[in-house]
Amino acid sequence: MSRLEAVGIDAGYADAPILDAVDLLVPDGKVTVLVGPNGCGKSTLLKTLARILSPSRGQVLLEGKDIHALNTRAVASKLGLLPQGPVAPEGLTVRELVSQGRYPHQSLLRQWTRADEEAVEYAIETAGITQFADRSVDTLSGGQRQRCWVAMVLAQETRLILLDEPTTFLDLKVQVDLMDLFASLAHDRGHTLLIVLHELSLAAAYADYLVMMKDGKIVSAGEPNDIFTADRLKHVFDLDASVLRDPVSGRLVCVPVGARRRVLEAAQ
Amino acid sequence: MTVAAAPSPVRHSARSWSGVPVLLAILAGLFLLHIAVGAKALPLGTVVDAFFAFDSKDFDHVIVFNLRLPRAVIAVVVGATLALAGALMQGVTRNPLADPALLGLTSGAAFAVVIATSVYGLATMALLPWIAMAGSLGAAAIVYIIARLVPGGATPLSMTLAGASVSAFLGAVISAIHLLNQETFENLRVWLTGSLAGRDVTMLYYVGPPMLVALLAGILLAPRVTVLAMGDDVAQGLGVRTGPLKAQLLAVVVVLTAGAVALAGPLGFIGLVIPHVVRLYVGSDYRWIVPYAALAGAAYLLGVDIIARVAIPPREISTGIITAMIGAPLFVHLVRRRTR
Numbered sequence: 113m114s115r116l117e118a119v120g121i122d123a124g125y126a127d128a129p130i131l132d133a134v135d136l137l138v139p140d141g142k143v144t145v146l147v148g149p150n151g152c153g154k155s156t157l158l159k160t161l162a163r164i165l166s167p168s169r170g171q172v173l174l175e176g177k178d179i180h181a182l183n184t185r186a187v188a189s190k191l192g193l194l195p196q197g198p199v200a201p202e203g204l205t206v207r208e209l210v211s212q213g214r215y216p217h218q219s220l221l222r223q224w225t226r227a228d229e230e231a232v233e234y235a236i237e238t239a240g241i242t243q244f245a246d247r248s249v250d251t252l253s254g255g256q257r258q259r260c261w262v263a264m265v266l267a268q269e270t271r272l273i274l275l276d277e278p279t280t281f282l283d284l285k286v287q288v289d290l291m292d293l294f295a296s297l298a299h300d301r302g303h304t305l306l307i308v309l310h311e312l313s314l315a316a317a318y319a320d321y322l323v324m325m326k327d328g329k330i331v332s333a334g335e336p337n338d339i340f341t342a343d344r345l346k347h348v349f350d351l352d353a354s355v356l357r358d359p360v361s362g363r364l365v366c367v368p369v370g371a372r373r374r375v376l377e378a379a380q
Numbered sequence: 381m382t383v384a385a386a387p388s389p390v391r392h393s394a395r396s397w398s399g400v401p402v403l404l405a406i407l408a409g410l411f412l413l414h415i416a417v418g419a420k421a422l423p424l425g426t427v428v429d430a431f432f433a434f435d436s437k438d439f440d441h442v443i444v445f446n447l448r449l450p451r452a453v454i455a456v457v458v459g460a461t462l463a464l465a466g467a468l469m470q471g472v473t474r475n476p477l478a479d480p481a482l483l484g485l486t487s488g489a490a491f492a493v494v495i496a497t498s499v500y501g502l503a504t505m506a507l508l509p510w511i512a513m514a515g516s517l518g519a520a521a522i523v524y525i526i527a528r529l530v531p532g533g534a535t536p537l538s539m540t541l542a543g544a545s546v547s548a549f550l551g552a553v554i555s556a557i558h559l560l561n562q563e564t565f566e567n568l569r570v571w572l573t574g575s576l577a578g579r580d581v582t583m584l585y586y587v588g589p590p591m592l593v594a595l596l597a598g599i600l601l602a603p604r605v606t607v608l609a610m611g612d613d614v615a616q617g618l619g620v621r622t623g624p625l626k627a628q629l630l631a632v633v634v635v636l637t638a639g640a641v642a643l644a645g646p647l648g649f650i651g652l653v654i655p656h657v658v659r660l661y662v663g664s665d666y667r668w669i670v671p672y673a674a675l676a677g678a679a680y681l682l683g684v685d686i687i688a689r690v691a692i693p694p695r696e697i698s699t700g701i702i703t704a705m706i707g708a709p710l711f712v713h714l715v716r717r718r719t720r
Binding site: 159162163184185188189191192193194195196198199200201202204205208209212213215216218248 | 471474476603604606607609610611613614616617618619620621659663664665
């Protein structure tokens with residue numbers, strides 16, 4: 113069963129088509145990671161699934177209904193989105209930022225309630241930012257800031273969470289901590305996550321379901337154990353790399369061969 | 381999903397309506413003082429009496445109601461609307477330098493009024509607000525189009541530069557008309573510096589109701605401005621229909637700016653400075669910035685107008701000159717504070 117599904121969607125900006133008849137079932141309660149070379153359409157797919165962009169053909173189904181037939185607020189109460197590189201207004205405190213996640217649950221008549229307060233506290237705790245809750249977001253480090261945004265999406269209380277490159281520009285340790293948080297959201301708390309990632313080894317390590325895109329199409333999808341191979345990396349990314357299994361974690365990692373190595377081989 | 385059951389102290393409302401009574405008290409004090417000072421200084425007691433025990437034979441009471449009260453009310457309305465419009469614009473454009481004057485809306489309104497009155501000889505007061513509205517909307521459109529044409533699109537920087545250029549251009553055209561058309565211009569000379577002196581109170585009857593509606597709409601829309609200030613994608617992800625919201629906010633800002641210009645001429649710096657001052661106290665959530673900016677803007681313009689009236693007796697300085705003389709250094713101070 114899947115709450116979020118793309119059925120034969122074409123999409124893109126204005127007259128530049130990017131997605132070409134994409135079908136995707138996002139498995140419930142799992143971490144799905146979307147990878148692909150720059151410009152392959154992975155962000156476009158994420159935005160179309162989040163109803164930011166409209167497909168020119170095909171449908172996005174949210175709980176079986178056409179997402180574009182639902183209103184923005186109804187979508188926002190079922191699906192949370194963290195876009196790429198969001199910027200908080202200067203001086204906004206962490207708690208204020210996280211509180212914005214309650215927006216879809218509020219209206220002119222239904223103002224701030226105990227339930228909102230509890231959702232915000234839960235989000236702050238889960239994202240591990242309790243100790244900065246009253247500081248202003250722009251005084252925090254990149255990793256802490258990203259946790260604040262994740263907390264904002266958590267405060268939205270949606271099963272589905274879509275994240276566009278949430279680990280870009282962060283230190284490796286911070287990336288790993290964030291991925292651990294995402295994995296725990298899916299496995300311990302029942303969220304369904306769809307994440308666009310750049311880091312291939314991180315994608316292979318954390319994805320329950322890995323989706324590889326190229327030129328606006330999904331070329332490979334499945335468990336990393338089955339599809340994360342040197343052949344596919346060559347085909348999708350035009351990357352010469354070895355795929356190895358780390359003996360400690362049992363996870364797959366990719367090691368780029370690089371031009372210098374190839375030159376040495378050629379010389380031999 | 382499970383939600384932590386432990387109830388938490390409601391710290392969210394720490395920044396709340398608690399400052400409103402304080403600001404209202406300051407506002408009331410300045411309001412009475414504003415009425416009391418002037419060519420004939422009135423004791424505050426007389427001013428209060430005029431409100432609560434009006435005596436039509438008492439000349440002082442007549443001064444309060446016929447001469448001074450309209451000006452004080454106009455100061456409150458104009459100060460509140462310009463500050464609120466500035467706060468909304470700063471949120472929507474994610475630009476700390478946004479302000480009806482800096483983005484060309486004020487000069488657009490002034491330009492339209494000048495053209496209508498001096499070139500076409502328009503005399504009907506009732507039409508003036510509409511003309512001002514068309515002018516500020518037109519200027520906003522031009523500024524936005526210019527900013528979009530710049531490589532990189534409508535960024536805070538390109539918007540500010542386009543606004544400054546459009547304002548400068550419209551200002552130059554106004555000056556040219558001024559030189560060619562001295563006579564009719566004499567009537568507009570004081571108004572164009574931004575003045576509350578001798579304003580016709582009937583204008584308030586025309587622009588007051590729509591401005592009040594826009595003011596309330598601005599306060600109601602304020603929480604969404606915070607969401608919008610986090611970027612379009614984030615806002616849409618949270619369920620905000622960004623296109624319609626921006627259109628509503630533009631309408632609010634245009635009505636407020638045009639109304640303020642029709643009432644008091646192009647006053648600068650209030651929309652720019654007041655929201656920044658307010659931020660120091662209430663933080664960055666527009667839910668609080670917007671209503672507090674309205675109150676603080678009203679108090680600020682009352683205070684400025686008191687100075688304008690008492691600084692060089694028996695004459696008075698144009699209010700717009702004082703707002704700029706106080707506003708500019710205050711703004712520089714705020715910028716320095718932020719960058720430190």
